[in-house]
Amino acid sequence: MRKLSMDELGRKSVSDFKEADKHRLMLVLDNIRSMHNVGSVFRSADAFLVEGICLCGYTPQPPHRDIHKTALGATETVDWMYFSTTLEAVQQLKQKGYKIFALEQAEGSISLEQFHASQHLPAAIVLGNEVEGVDAEVIKYCDGCIEIPQFGMKHSLNVSVATGIVLWEAVRGMI
Template identity: 60%
Template structure:
């Protein structure tokens, strides 16, 4: 720990993760991707799956927003959403989706 009592990246990687995988599909904004890495880090998410044209690390804009979370959150990039969903199912996860659309609540 440092003087602010924050865990080091190696310590963060070793903590028990929540059995949750987040899948980002076709998210254009590198800032949103970096922010999602930070959120996954804060909630100790097991893994982040990026798919489609969602940008992946290493990239300066992702790292700038992620504030180091790209080093502590396990992630993988998939060519298609179907590949990411199938990988999650193969690992025993139930898949739920959220979409922002005109008819969203």
């Protein structure tokens, strides 16, 4: 076994990425504090070829060196837009026909392995603040909540880690 070279990975150029058919998924970042988390979400959004990211509230926006440090160029490929509130982003996406799901532990949430994104497209996934999670007012406008099963003491994941998990599971059902 040998490690593949960068040339063998079939990496898309920025223009190839922009022209590629995307998975009908949007990410909505609800007041994320950490620039490193924002950069990591951009990187996962690029890896899973999602349509774009809504940066909301006080979520940091590119360009910023701390976002670029973890995004590794994904801020150049993934489309993003800014909204002053998460509720504004969710309402606009709903008007465009998106089903909205918060990634949150909530009464009646859908366990991730039971969630089939392909049945709800186009879909948007709201990712919450590192401490407070998804705002309760935003959850009221969602079509449902998705929960990642967890078995340890903490019952919480870093928002960028949770993003990678939920995107893999959502896209896996589409390929």
